[in-house]
Amino acid sequence: MKNIKMLTANDAVAYAVKLAKVQVVAAYPITPQTACVERISEFIEKGELKAEFICVESEHSALSALIGASSCGVRTFTATSSQGLALMHEMLHWAAGTRLPIVMYVVNRALSAPWSIWCDHQDSLSQRDTGWLQFYAENNQELFDTVLMSYKICEDEEILLPAMICADAFILSHATAPVNIPSQKDIDEFLPPYDLKLALDDIENPVTYVPTCAPTRENSDWYMEYKYLQQEAMLKAAKKIKEVCREFNEKFGRFHGDLLEKYRCDDAEVVILSMGSFAAQAKDVVDDMRREGFKVGAVKIRTFRPFPVDDLRQLAKNVKAMAIVDRGFSFGHCGQLFMEVKSALYNLPDRPLVKGYIMGLGGRDIRYSDQRYVIEQTFKDLEKGFVEREIEWVNLRL
Amino acid sequence: MKSLREIPKSPIAKPDIASVGITGNWRIFRPVIHKENCKKCLLCWLYCPDGVIRVDEEGYPEINYQFCKGCGICANECPAKAIEMMEESVYEEH
Amino acid sequence: MGEFEIIRGEKMDILGLPEEEYLHPGFGSCPGCGSFLALRHTLKALGKKAILVIPAGCTAATTGLFPKTPFKVPVFETAFETTASLASGVIAALKMKGKEDIVVVGWAGDGGTYDIGIQALSGAAERGENLLYICYDNEAYMNTGIQRSGGTPFGARTTTTPIIGKQQHKKDMPLIMAAHKIPYVATACASYPQDLFKKVRKAREIRGTRYIHILCPCPPGWRFDINKTVEIGKLAVKTGIWALYEMENGKFKLTGASRGLIDPSKRTPVKEYTKLQGRFSHLTEKQIEILQKWIDDQWKTYQQYIK
Numbered sequence: 001m002k003n004i005k006m007l008t009a010n011d012a013v014a015y016a017v018k019l020a021k022v023q024v025v026a027a028y029p030i031t032p033q034t035a036c037v038e039r040i041s042e043f044i045e046k047g048e049l050k051a052e053f054i055c056v057e058s059e060h061s062a063l064s065a066l067i068g069a070s071s072c073g074v075r076t077f078t079a080t081s082s083q084g085l086a087l088m089h090e091m092l093h094w095a096a097g098t099r100l101p102i103v104m105y106v107v108n109r110a111l112s113a114p115w116s117i118w119c120d121h122q123d124s125l126s127q128r129d130t131g132w133l134q135f136y137a138e139n140n141q142e143l144f145d146t147v148l149m150s151y152k153i154c155e156d157e158e159i160l161l162p163a164m165i166c167a168d169a170f171i172l173s174h175a176t177a178p179v180n181i182p183s184q185k186d187i188d189e190f191l192p193p194y195d196l197k198l199a200l201d202d203i204e205n206p207v208t209y210v211p212t213c214a215p216t217r218e219n220s221d222w223y224m225e226y227k228y229l230q231q232e233a234m235l236k237a238a239k240k241i242k243e244v245c246r247e248f249n250e251k252f253g254r255f256h257g258d259l260l261e262k263y264r265c266d267d268a269e270v271v272i273l274s275m276g277s278f279a280a281q282a283k284d285v286v287d288d289m290r291r292e293g294f295k296v297g298a299v300k301i302r303t304f305r306p307f308p309v310d311d312l313r314q315l316a317k318n319v320k321a322m323a324i325v326d327r328g329f330s331f332g333h334c335g336q337l338f339m340e341v342k343s344a345l346y347n348l349p350d351r352p353l354v355k356g357y358i359m360g361l362g363g364r365d366i367r368y369s370d371q372r373y374v375i376e377q378t379f380k381d382l383e384k385g386f387v388e389r390e391i392e393w394v395n396l397r398l
Numbered sequence: 399m400k401s402l403r404e405i406p407k408s409p410i411a412k413p414d415i416a417s418v419g420i421t422g423n424w425r426i427f428r429p430v431i432h433k434e435n436c437k438k439c440l441l442c443w444l445y446c447p448d449g450v451i452r453v454d455e456e457g458y459p460e461i462n463y464q465f466c467k468g469c470g471i472c473a474n475e476c477p478a479k480a481i482e483m484m485e486e487s488v489y490e491e492h
Numbered sequence: 493m494g495e496f497e498i499i500r501g502e503k504m505d506i507l508g509l510p511e512e513e514y515l516h517p518g519f520g521s522c523p524g525c526g527s528f529l530a531l532r533h534t535l536k537a538l539g540k541k542a543i544l545v546i547p548a549g550c551t552a553a554t555t556g557l558f559p560k561t562p563f564k565v566p567v568f569e570t571a572f573e574t575t576a577s578l579a580s581g582v583i584a585a586l587k588m589k590g591k592e593d594i595v596v597v598g599w600a601g602d603g604g605t606y607d608i609g610i611q612a613l614s615g616a617a618e619r620g621e622n623l624l625y626i627c628y629d630n631e632a633y634m635n636t637g638i639q640r641s642g643g644t645p646f647g648a649r650t651t652t653t654p655i656i657g658k659q660q661h662k663k664d665m666p667l668i669m670a671a672h673k674i675p676y677v678a679t680a681c682a683s684y685p686q687d688l689f690k691k692v693r694k695a696r697e698i699r700g701t702r703y704i705h706i707l708c709p710c711p712p713g714w715r716f717d718i719n720k721t722v723e724i725g726k727l728a729v730k731t732g733i734w735a736l737y738e739m740e741n742g743k744f745k746l747t748g749a750s751r752g753l754i755d756p757s758k759r760t761p762v763k764e765y766t767k768l769q770g771r772f773s774h775l776t777e778k779q780i781e782i783l784q785k786w787i788d789d790q791w792k793t794y795q796q797y798i799k
Contacts, residue, residue, distance in 0.1 A: 023585070023588045024581060024584045024585055024588060026580070026581060026584075050588075051588070052584035052585075052587055052588055054580050054581065054584055054619070055619065056577060056580070056615060057577075057611060057612070057614070057615030057618075058611065058615075060573070060574070060577070061574065061577035061580075061611070061612050061615060062577075064570065064571065064574035064577040064578045064581065064612070065577050065578060065580045065581030065584070066581055067570075067574075067578055067581065068545065068568060068570075068577075068578035068579060068580065068581030068582040068585070069581035069582065069584050069585040070581075070585075071408070071568060071582075072582055072585035072586060072589065073585070073589075074584075074585040074588050074589065076581075090571055091571060091574070094570075094571060097409065098408050098409065099407040099408045099409075100408070157407075160407050160408070197406060198406050198408070198410065200543060200566050200568055200582065201543060201566065201582075201585070201586060201589065201591055201594060202566070203540060203541055203565075203566065203594065206413060206563065206564055206565050206566045206567075207410040207411065207412055207413075207561070207566060207567075208410060208411040208412075208413075208555075208561035208563055208566070208567040208568075208569060209408065209409070209410055209566075209567065209568045209569065210409055210410075210568065210569045210570070211409060211410065211411035211556070211557065211558040211559070211560075211561060211569065212552075212553070212556075212557050212558060213409070213557070213558045214557045214558075217557055219559065220557040220558050220559070222402055222558060225402045226402065226409055229402060229403075229407065233407075405559070409558065411556065411557075411558050411559050411560055411561035412559060412560065412561065413516055413560075413561055413562065413563060413564050414516060414560040414561070414562075415516040415517055415518045415562075416516075416517075416518035416560070417516065417518055417519050417520070417555060417556020417557065417560040417561055417562045418518060418519055418520035418554065418555075418556050418557065419518065419520075420518065421517070421518050421519070421520070424523065440506055440507055441507075443506060443507075444506075444507055444509070444685055444686075445529065445685070445722050446529075446532075447521065447523075447524060447525045447526070447528040447529040447532065447721070448517055448519075448521070448528065448532075449513045449515055449517060449532050450517050452511075453506060453511070462517060464517075464518075465517035465518050467523035467524075468523060469523035469524035469718045469719055469721075470524070470717075470718060470719030471524055471718075471719050471720075471721055471722055473719065474719040474720060474722070474723065475722050475723075483719075
């Protein structure tokens with residue numbers, strides 16, 4: 001029996017958290033995620049979700065509290081955005097290094113300065129080195145489904161890494177869309193409870209969490225190996241994500257792509273790469289341009305971490321040029337997605353032309369015409385046989 | 399430990415002696431208890447920061463020299479002046 | 493002796509304290525360390541069912557290297573400012589798992605309490621977290637090499653106040669915590685282990701946020717001989733520069749060697765204390781007077797509380 005509710009992304013995530021039977025939530029208000037944790041507090045106070053909600057005094061404390069809770073083997077959740085995520089930076093490394101499967105909803109909002117509450121990806125992309133899985137959702141349904149899938153992925157014994165589920169500020173967080181909510185029974189079958197070995201609260205087997213690894217002593221010099229194992233877990237996560245997405249599709253009949261989603265790419269000469277909500281619009285542009293005879297496809301990058309290196313290399317075999325749209329920028333070089341795609345493809349003997357387009361910073365609208373412009377430019381570059389300007393800022397008012 | 403794969407994923411440490419090393423090697427002076435003067439008040443046991451003094455079957459304090467750092471608080475606090483801080487090299491001669 | 497609860501099966505036959513040690517020997521604290529003397533007795537008072545949250549500082553830095561730890565109870569070594577916030581998460585998890593008989597203890601230095609950790613601590617106290625927070629105060633950032641903190645007393649030389657000495661007075665952390673109206677606030681000193689033990693045992697059994705502040709003399713930081721730790725601590729209490737007291741639900745009571753020191757003539761002049769420590773050796777008469785006046789003013793405050 002279908003249960004479809006009209007929900008904003010914030011509410012959709014709150015419902016997913018409720019159905020995932022999260023046990024400890026620690027959160028601090030920040031626009032535009034606040035409504036999500038407000039809804040969760042409502043569920044808890046009404047008795048619909050049996051959990052502890054810690055109203056912490058900062059985002060840094062929110063993540064610290066979850067690290068403490070997760071090490072005792074309980075399922076945890078928090079939500080933040082922009083400045084709050086930046087404030088948590090230190091503890092992001094800590095959570096990943098301690099190998100705790102914490103799930104965090106990040107509403108992608110621009111970082112100050114100047115002050116902005118509107119959408120771009122700089123906040124989560126700035127944290128790409130921290131060791132967290134990063135999922136970018138295209139719509140509210142995908143967001144809901146991804147929250148449920150991420151607990152299953154992260155809590156796997158071989159993985160044990162934290163995950164960020166990212167959604168565009170206001171475009172998804174505050175916009176209402178239909179979301180199909182499965183039954184608690186079905187979700188319980190899909191998502192088993194979290195089972196941690198050697199938890200902090202095991203009094204009979206006391207351990208000290210997070211000791212020092214000194215390179216000066218042979219039997220202590222294991223820091224580098226711990227980091228290697230973190231990367232190994234990331235690579236295992238790439239496989240696990242594909243498995244879990246397949247499983248989810250079998251059970252619930254929905255597939256949003258696994259590490260990436262390819263749309264009409266099989267015979268495409270040019271593809272446009274997008275991340276987040278504007279990936280949906282890209283498909284509309286592709287459909288219209290296909291009708292005009294252009295051999296174009298759209299790729300939605302669904303996981304920024306683990307980065308879909310193999311999938312992109314596979315795609316590059318048939319595609320002649322890629323237009324990569326970034327909603328963030330790494331000052332001093334180029335857009336983050338562009339940087340990573342280029343590096344993933346560099347060693348291929350036969351590689352497509354790639355160009356980076358910067359759009360939508362600080363919440364500037366990414367228009368249909370902007371995405372169309374980007375694809376047309378790429379076809380022009382393909383004709384010329386080279387990329388004249390590697391990076392182009394689109395719809396700039398200067 | 400030959401490989402990290404032998405232990406849990408999270409970085410943890412397990413309880414054991416000598417977590418930093420054989421701290422007895424730090425000593426320059428060694429506390430020596432002269433039992434003939436000792437009143438078994440056990441203030442030395444109370445004030446040892448490293449907890450390396452235990453009480454033997456007769457009720458006398460016994461120092462674990464493997465880990466005693468030789469700070470001398472026990473000697474300083476002993477009301478009976480029954481603990482002598484002897485230089486290690488001098489002690490070895492005896 | 494009947495003043496505190498005896499945990500079943502404990503051998504309590506040494507000066508009223510349990511014999512069992514909760515730290516394996518061979519950890520890396522300085523010889524004569526006041527904070528480890530305090531830690532040793534605190535652990536005895538907490539017993540086996542305790543989880544400690546310890547931030548960066550002397551304790552975390554010296555309790556061994558991977559793969560060993562000296563602690564016989566579970567410990568989470570956490571980032572500097574997160575003692576009370578990480579502990580809040582542990583408390584929530586234990587509540588969800590029905591394991592509230594395990595006491596969650598924050599064990600942080602003065603740096604991690606007065607300065608970088610005060611936000612999380614104040615937040616936890618305001619929320620009334622079921623947390624026993626203990627500050628081991630050696631009056632500077634000792635682990636990183638003796639830099640001044642909010643807990644450093646007036647005049648003390650540290651590496652960041654190397655010549656003139658600290659120009660501000662010690663922040664009154666216990667009274668700040670009392671202002672949060674929490675059920676239990678106490679001060680203690682490493683040199684009086686039995687008084688400390690009683691307070692930790694009492695605090696262990698109280699629900700809500702409990703705060704214990706322990707003065708821990710530090711030989712390299714305060715610059716005195718390593719065998720004088722207990723002596724210096726006792727002198728701190730005798731001069732009144734450190735008072736031993738308890739506030740149960742706001743009701744103030746002096747304890748141990750601090751009783752009877754309301755009368756200023758009973759307090760040893762502070763210059764007897766400062767002359768024994770290298771960190772105060774440069775103090776002028778005028779500066780000692782300032783310090784003495786601060787002490788006298790503190791005791792006037794305590795007198796107000798007692799009335």
